[in-house]
Amino acid sequence: xxLLMTILQRLAYAALLLIAVLVLNFSMMNLAPGDVADTIAxxxxxxxxxxxxxxxxxxxxDQPFLVQLANYIGRVLTFDLGxxxxxxxxxxxxxxxxxxATLLLVITxxxxxxxxxxxxxxxSARHPNGIANYFVTLxxxxxxxxxVFWTGILLLIAFSLKIPLFPVGGxxxxxxxxxxxxxxxxxxxxxxxxxxxxxxxxxxxxxxLCRASMLEVLGSDYIRTAxxxxxTQREITLKHALKNALPPVVTLAGLQFSAxxxxxxxxxxxxxxxxxGQLALxxxxxxxxxxILGILFFSALVVVVGNLLTDMVLRAIDxxxxxxx
Amino acid sequence: MTDPLLKIENLRIELKLRSGPIPVIDDxxxxxxxxxxxxxxxxxxxxxxxxxxxxxxxxxxxxxSIGGGRILFQGNDMARxxxxxxxxxxxxxxxxxxQEPMTSLNxxxxxxxxxxxxxRRHKGMGQADAWxxxxxxxxxVRIPNAKARVGDYPHQMSGGQRQRVMIAIALxxxxxxxIADEPTTALDVTVQAQIFDLLRDLGRDTGTAxxxxxxxxGAVAEMADRMVVMYAGRKAEEGPVEPVISHPRHPYxxxxxxxxxxLLAELTEERPDLTEVPGxxxxxxxxxxxxxxxxxxxxxxxxxxxxARPPEVAFGPQTSACWKADIV
Numbered sequence: 242x243x244l245l246m247t248i249l250q251r252l253a254y255a256a257l258l259l260i261a262v263l264v265l266n267f268s269m270m271n272l273a274p275g276d277v278a279d280t281i282a283x284x285x286x287x288x289x290x291x292x293x294x295x296x297x298x299x300x301x302x303d304q305p306f307l308v309q310l311a312n313y314i315g316r317v318l319t320f321d322l323g324x325x326x327x328x329x330x331x332x333x334x335x336x337x338x339x340x341x342a343t344l345l346l347v348i349t350x351x352x353x354x355x356x357x358x359x360x361x362x363x364x365s366a367r368h369p370n371g372i373a374n375y376f377v378t379l380x381x382x383x384x385x386x387x388x389v390f391w392t393g394i395l396l397l398i399a400f401s402l403k404i405p406l407f408p409v410g411g412x413x414x415x416x417x418x419x420x421x422x423x424x425x426x427x428x429x430x431x432x433x434x435x436x437x438x439x440x441x442x443x444x445x446x447x448x449x450l451c452r453a454s455m456l457e458v459l460g461s462d463y464i465r466t467a468x469x470x471x472x473t474q475r476e477i478t479l480k481h482a483l484k485n486a487l488p489p490v491v492t493l494a495g496l497q498f499s500a501x502x503x504x505x506x507x508x509x510x511x512x513x514x515x516x517x518g519q520l521a522l523x524x525x526x527x528x529x530x531x532x533i534l535g536i537l538f539f540s541a542l543v544v545v546v547g548n549l550l551t552d553m554v555l556r557a558i559d560x561x562x563x564x565x566x
Numbered sequence: 567m568t569d570p571l572l573k574i575e576n577l578r579i580e581l582k583l584r585s586g587p588i589p590v591i592d593d594x595x596x597x598x599x600x601x602x603x604x605x606x607x608x609x610x611x612x613x614x615x616x617x618x619x620x621x622x623x624x625x626x627x628x629x630x631s632i633g634g635g636r637i638l639f640q641g642n643d644m645a646r647x648x649x650x651x652x653x654x655x656x657x658x659x660x661x662x663x664x665q666e667p668m669t670s671l672n673x674x675x676x677x678x679x680x681x682x683x684x685x686r687r688h689k690g691m692g693q694a695d696a697w698x699x700x701x702x703x704x705x706x707v708r709i710p711n712a713k714a715r716v717g718d719y720p721h722q723m724s725g726g727q728r729q730r731v732m733i734a735i736a737l738x739x740x741x742x743x744x745i746a747d748e749p750t751t752a753l754d755v756t757v758q759a760q761i762f763d764l765l766r767d768l769g770r771d772t773g774t775a776x777x778x779x780x781x782x783x784g785a786v787a788e789m790a791d792r793m794v795v796m797y798a799g800r801k802a803e804e805g806p807v808e809p810v811i812s813h814p815r816h817p818y819x820x821x822x823x824x825x826x827x828x829l830l831a832e833l834t835e836e837r838p839d840l841t842e843v844p845g846x847x848x849x850x851x852x853x854x855x856x857x858x859x860x861x862x863x864x865x866x867x868x869x870x871x872x873x874a875r876p877p878e879v880a881f882g883p884q885t886s887a888c889w890k891a892d893i894v
Contacts (some may be wrong), residue, residue: 462669468624469664470684470735471656474649484674559674560719 243563244556251552255545262541263317267310270530276302277326280528300326313534322538323531327524332535335520340539342412343505343516345428347498350436354443355494359487361444362451366459367478377448384445393438393511400434407434410513435512439505443497447490454486461485487558495551498543569641570597571742571775572621577635577645579616579625579799581850587633589854590616591799594635598743603769603776605790605807607783607822611847613799614779618745620645621777622662623652639743658688661736665748667729671720677704677731678716681738688739703734707764726757730764737768744769745777750785762789783826787811795819798847798859805884815879815886815894817864818843858889866890 278296282288288296297303301312316323322332365374401409408414408431417427458464459482467481506518513519517536524532556562579591591613598604606614619625621637623644637644639660644652664670671680681703682696691699697716704712707730720728729749736744746765750758766789769776778789786793786807793810795803795818803816814820821843845863853859856875861867876889888894 462664462666463672465624466664466670466732466735467672469622469656469662471653471658471687472683473653481672481675485672561673561721 248549248553251549255549258545259538259541260314263314263538264310266534266537266541267313268306270534271306271309275528277528277530278302281326317538322535325524325529325532327527327529327532332531335532336517336535336539339515339517339520342514343509343518346432346435346439346508346514346516347505349432350440351443351494351498353436354440354447355490358444358447359451359483359490361448362453362490363455363478363483363486365448366452366455367474369456374452377452381445381449384441387441388507389438389442390507390511392441393434393508396434396438397511407431410511412515435508435514438511439508443494446493446497450493451486451490454489455482458482458486484558488555491551491554491558495547495554498547498551571600571640572598573636573638574617574621575636575638577617577620577637578633579613579620579630580633581630582628583850585851588850589633589799590630590850591620592853594796594799594801596794596801596804598775598777600742601769601773601775602791603766603778603789605786605793606777606779606796607781607786607793608796608802609781609843609847612796614796615747616799617796618662618747618777618779621743621745622656622660623647624656624662654688657684657735657741658739659741660743660745661739661741662745662747663729663732663736663749665751667725667732667752670732671728673720676717676719677723677728678718681716681731681734684735684738699738700734703738704731706737706768707731707734708760725753726761729753729757729761733761733764733768737772737774740772741774743777744774745779747779748781749778750780750782758785765789783811783823795822799853800859801878801885801887802860803884803886803888805881809882809884815881815884815891816860816888817866817890817894818860819886820894821863858887860888866894 276297277300278293281296282293294303301309304312313323320333322336324330325332325335328335361373361377361380365371365377368374397409400406410431412431413424413427414431417423459478463485464477464482467477472481505514505516506522508514509516509518510522517539520532521536523529524536552562574594574596577591577594578589580587581590594613594617596604606617608614616625616630619630620632621644625631632645635645639655644655647655671677675683678697678700681700682691682693685691685696685699686693689696701712701716704716709715709727709730715723715727720731723731733749744765749765750761753761762785765776765778768774776789778785780786790807792805793807794801795810795816797818803810803814803819805815810819811823814823825842843863848859848862857873858864858867858871858876861871864871870889874889876887876891878885878887879891881891886894
């Protein structure tokens with residue numbers, strides 16, 4: 242019951258927050274110089290003031306700012322994110338076409354990084370002078386320091402050009418057989434390099450944080466109690482220590498998940514991955530305001546949902562969080 | 567005379583420092599008989615807790631290690647046991663409760679689970695049986711409404727209740743030895759008495775021998791059968807509580823007793839007043855010295871005290887490591 246109340250309360254806050262995000266996004270886009278009329282005019286090779294005014298009237302751009310804002314929010318509330326001038330498609334349709342590709346890439350990279358990172362962190366905390374420890378430190382340094390596009394290009398050169406193990410880009414081969422299994426294998430094949438590239442940053446963060454968190458937990462009094470009970474080292478590490486060490490990692494993973502779309506832009510561009518990131522890039526270059534606003538709105542949605550999920554996971558792990566509403 | 571339950575012979579515990587190993591426990595021997603309560607007394611840093619951790623095999627790995635001597639539990643040397651053998655004893659035949667009830671329980675598991683776990687580990691109980699027994703144990707340590715509270719998390723309990731849970735965990739397998747390392751230091755005075763009562767009653771019921779580590783001389787007088795007074799990693803004095811308190815044979819014991827006002831009230835006519843032991847414990851670096859380590863703070867010290875380590879001298883059941891034990 243308390244859980245349900247908390248979720249409902251959080252959803253209400255989330256809705257208010259999203260409306261605030263809409264207002265802010267729309268206002269900022271309006272402050273930026275230039276609009277779609279300029280782009281259309283440019284693509285036609287120039288237009289006189291009369292034609293410009295006509296275009297603006299057609300898209301409702303001649304209305305006062307507040308009216309435009311109210312109209313926009315009203316439309317979004319009915320799940321209409323507007324119409325893309327550039328792609329000549331409804332923005333909702335555009336986003337939903339691209340979203341699965343991005344989610345597939347980002348969620349796979351996140352989960353892999355989380356699992357491997359936690360394992361590495363635990364292992365290196367247990368053996369602070371072992372090889373794993375130096376590996377984690379090195380990995381973290383590399384993950385922080387190397388820009389993703391650079392890692393991506395390097396991987397491409399190594400494993401697509403020099404040793405052609407993986408495709409250079411894209412998500413699926415046009416020649417692939419039309420059955421589910423063959424498609425799944427082909428997509429997985431295409432995913433390997435982008436997932437490694439995107440996952441390497443996350444992996445560095447999680448393994449390092451998990452290691453630090455584990456080291457702290459392993460020195461605490463209740464671990465001494467667990468030892469005094471005669472438990473094995475494995476029980477102590479995996480049951481008593483890990484569950485206490487996870488909250489910081491989960492919190493960070495939640496925050497990182499919120500940043501997925503921005504993070505994916507670079508990786509998607511390097512690997513020509515047909516996801517939201519690419520869509521965001523092209524629509525910004527084309528000043529395709531409705532599409533940009535739509536993607537921003539979706540990013541906000543992902544952030545809000547991600548935070549909610551993080552909180553739920555934290556509640557499941559740590560009973561002390563449950564006490565507070 | 568039957569063999570003692572626990573016999574420590576010439577135990578030496580070393581701390582690894584950059585300058586080389588330094589003894590924090592030096593040549594310590596003592597015995598614990600079944601069912602008795604033995605108290606370790608002494609200032610902070612004198613090695614009481616170190617000795618307890620050594621008995622449990624829980625010395626912090628990279629810091630301290632056993633440098634010599636034997637810890638015989640029922641005739642078997644624990645200092646030479648492999649980890650699996652030690653685990654079978656820990657929490658089962660020898661268990662320990664700690665000073666900090668607020669942090670000694672794992673915050674993310676229910677107290678019932680933390681009690682049941684040790685029963686499953688050592689007694690081979692199933693989930694349901696262990697949980698049922700955990701509830702009974704919560705009742706035995708006098709936590710009201712045990713049935714409802716067995717599912718609570720540590721943060722939902724007070725310090726005293728958490729220490730009761732720790733006692734329930736420690737006594738779950740009816741151990742032969744219970745080591746209580748300053749079990750009441752972090753608790754309110756009113757709760758302290760309750761915890762001591764509980765420990766004494768449960769110890770009596772289960773026939774458990776108790777090692778009570780404390781600096782509370784009042785608790786020693788009330789709880790213990792025998793006491794060991796430790797100073798700077800060495801045994802200063804040992805003996806049954808009554809003669810040691812009424813006639814200490816070591817100036818350090820005398821100083822400690824004089825620090826307790828209500829004990830002093832009965833003894834003022836025969837003893838000079840001392841309300842503090844002047845000076846401080848010598849630094850770790852000098853712990854290995856061939857001298858009486860208490861000499862720098864002792865009103866009786868002379869050249870002999872500063873140049874040779876005093877041997878243990880027996881006075882009936884009492885022993886004292888002091889050159890001047892006969893005239894203290």
